[in-house]
Amino acid sequence: SYELTQPLSVSVALGQTARITCGGNNIGSKNVHWYQQKPGQAPVLVIYRDSNRPSGIPERFSGSNSGNTATLTISRAQAGDEADYYCQVWDSSGGVFGGGTKLTVL
């Protein structure tokens, strides 16, 4: 089955840029979606199809996908961005999520 690999944690200084990676075999050939989940809340879609932002998601959130790595970039990080982030793709076996990355804003 297809596997997605994310770093367990990423730290970023307030106002700086955070990059969260999602690794998978030839992931660049797949559509990657990203979710933000704050404690006690349901996940929220922040990027779909690699680089598209749903309505209401700040422009500070962007995404890219190439080769074996997809990346979620959060510019000008704010305290409110502190959360768990999950990448997700579809594979022949169905929906696959990465293990999640805890973003800490220092």
Added chain:
Amino acid sequence: QVQLQESGPGLVKPSQTLSLTCTVSGGSISSGGYYWSWIRQHPGKGLEWIGYIYYSGSTYYNPSLKSRVTISVDTSKNQFSLKLSSVTAADTAVYYCATRTNSGAFDIWGQGTMVTVSS
């Protein structure tokens, strides 16, 4: 704007069947373009896709759960449901219903409901 709300027992005994319902408001479950989905999250862990159903009734399940999962739709009540049989403690999790659009992303989520499997 479509909204989702899960409901069902918060406690299920081992070997029994877990049954949850997701009520759809703000839109019709019979409208095309949405795949009505279930996702779960074990305590302190990541997300696991369980399966989805299209309004036509076609289903797609996670192979690791397929033998125990049934997802169905009740268009008259604008609801869809999850049944997971022969549960064990390993099925203890927060269960979310969500919509999957044609983009492949889960764009709308319910608030989630915690289900504990214990005698």
